[in-house]
Amino acid sequence: MPRGYVGGMMALVKYAAGSRRRLLCALLAALAVAPAARAAADPPPFSAAERVIIGAALGLGDHRFDLDDRxxxxxxxxxxxxEAGQRVRPSRIDSDWALAPPVRDLAAELAVARGTGRLDAWLAALAPxxxxxxxxxAAxxxxxxTVGVGGWPSVPGGPTLRLGDRxxxxxxxxxxxxxxGFGAGSGDLALFDTELEAALRAFQDLHGLExxxxxxxxxxxxxxxxAAERLAQIDANLExxxxxxxxxxxxxxxxxTGAQEAVLYSGGAAVQRMRVIVGSPKHPTPMFSAQIEAVILNPPWxxxxxxARNELLPTEARRPGYLASMGIRWVDGRLQQRPGPRNSLGVIKFDVPNRFGVYLHDTPAKGLFAQPVRAFSHGCMRLQEPRALALNLLAPTGMSPEALDAxxxxxxxxxxxxxxxxxxYVVHWTARVEADGRxxxxxxxxxxxxxxxxxxxKAATSPSQASVLPSRRAPV
Known part of the structure; x- marks a missing residue:
């Protein structure tokens, strides 16, 4: 009999010792839950068909027949x-990670899937x-x-190399x-030719470099x-x-925030894509979900x-008049920058209530969008094309470009x-597969x-985490 069941019986007997009636009720209740306790401790044996399904999903091969049921x-x-993202709770690792899957009782789901003959479908539906x-x-x-065969060769230190160098x-x-996978073959391997330059440009483009x-x-x-570090990066993104x-x-x-870009979807299809400036390493933009409620024209900041305490007021102390030159004044006991093209929020702000207090907005500093890595803000998200986004969001209200500009x-x-x-959704992707498969x-x-x-x-049996398994099946 399971140890927890015996302990529970003893506790119930002790609780009900002062009353025959309570003791009888307690014993009946304990007997009622005994089958469930035994079932939890000893699940029904897996059939041969179930073992085949599990072996295919987990990549166990013939090993599935060597394991006992437990x-x-x-x-x-x-x-x-x-696969269901239940190993960790993101916010317990970092308070800025506010995206998380719902908590699931996977043992109960497994029992239901087996009982209804849907084990294969349940396993296949676990992964995103x-x-x-x-x-x-798949990548x-x-x-x-590549990691298994020792990784890839390194590029030793040396001078800057460019087209025409030998x-x-x-x-x-x-x-x-x-x-x-960046093809760079040549008859003269020591010559930095146009083919090598094209391959290097492709690499730079896919790695967020100039x-x-x-x-x-x-x-x-x-x-x-x-290669091992890239593999770990892929695993973090899969998680x-x-x-x-x-x-x-x-x-x-x-x-x-990883690629520093924003994508607007309509009916599941991407209809607008733009660059974004996100939080700096000292002030990261959190991962979270929220709702855009309104467009605010000419917002104050x-x-x-x-x-104010760490940056603006010390600057004002060194350079009196600095705040006034920026259009910043005291309003109701706090600093506020008046609306206008020089406002730090630009001329358009999107109202996104969230517990982190980060904004989605325009910016007067347009030149920063040309940078390959655009992590310069205090956590807010500055949009390259806020006007176009505002028109897309306001189209159902009948807003015209002329009316918005006015x-x-x-x-x-x-x-x-x-x-x-x-x-x-504010997400963080640092590894993704492009159209060419790289x-x-x-x-x-x-x-x-x-x-x-x-x-x-570290102990994981998912095919996306345990590359040592003999075979793997991609999620369907």
Whole structure:
């Protein structure tokens, strides 16, 4: 008899000792739950057909027949915890990680799936169905194989190399690019030719670097990130995918702080894409979901206390008149910047109530959008094309471009409510598969990939986490 059941019986007897009637009721209740307790401790044996289904999903091969029922049940639940994103609670690792899947009773789900003959469907539905997840999942297998054979060659230190140079380092560069699928073959391996320059430009573009076709320090450093480190980065991104809803709203805005871009979706299709400036490493933009409620024209900026205390007031003390030159004054006991083209929020702000107090808005500092890595804010998200986004969101209300421009030109703060609130997801992707099948990586500006990798349990039987398993099946 299970130990917990015996302990429960003793507690019930002790509780009911003073009353015969209470004792009888307690014994009846204990007998009623005894079958459930035994079932939990000893699940029904797995049939041969169930073992075949589990072996295919977990990549166990013939090993599925070597495991007793309890061990196999543990393997299935470990796999389910991975694919359903149940291994960790994101906010317990970092308070800025407010995206999380709902908590699930996977043991109960497994019992129901077996009892209804839907084990195969249940296993297949655990992983995110998003094509981007499936593509990254498949790419992980290639990187795991590269790690398994010792990784890829490094590019030794040396001078900056560019088109026309001849150097021993060019041969190493060519081999390194080829190892990750950037074709750079040549009859003269030591010559930095146009084919090699094109391959290097493609690499730079997929790694968030300045695309100049020159092997400089930043590009050399990206090339020398090991295959094992890239594999860990992929695993961190796969885990974050598991925190996302399996069926996100067809109409939504996604802000990706890893790639520093925003994408507007309508009916599930991307209809607008733009660059974004996000929080700096000292002030990371959190991961969260919220709703856009309105468009605010000519917003004032209520300066956060921390920025006023740590930045603006010390500058004013050194340079009297600085605040006035920025249009900043005291209003109701706090600093406020008046509306206008020089306002830090620009001329358009999107009303997104959230517990982090971060904004989605325009900016007067347009030049920063040209930077390959755009992490300069105090956590807010500055949009490259706020006017176009505002027109898209306000179209159902009948807003015309002329009316929007007239409202901005008036210089008066005005709140324009949306016909329907738009879901906003602020996500963080640093690895994604591009159309040509190659994986693009972005710098881990917040150190979140390393932090998540360190927090994930190491013992995992998911095919997307345990590359040592003999065979794997992609999620369907």
């Amino acid at each position: 061990a196999l049940s543990r393997q299935v639940l470990d796999y389910a915890r991975v 169905p998003a094509p981007a997840y499936r593509a990254l999942f 992980r297998g290639r990187y795991a194989m 150097d021993g380092g060019v041969t190493a560069l060519r081999a390194r690019l080829a190892a990750e 695309v100049d076709g020159v092997l400089g320090p930043a590009t050399r450093a990206a090339l020398n990130v090991t 974050r995918w598991r925190w996302m809803p399996h069926a996100p709203p067809g109409d939504r805005l996604e802000v990706d 209520n300066v956060p206390t921390s920025i 409202g901005i030109a008036a210089g008066v703060t005005r709140r324009l409510g949306l016909a329907h609130r738009l879901p906003l 994986v693009g990586f972005r710098p881990d500006i917040y150190g979140w990939d390393r932090k998540l990798a360190a927090a994930l349990p």
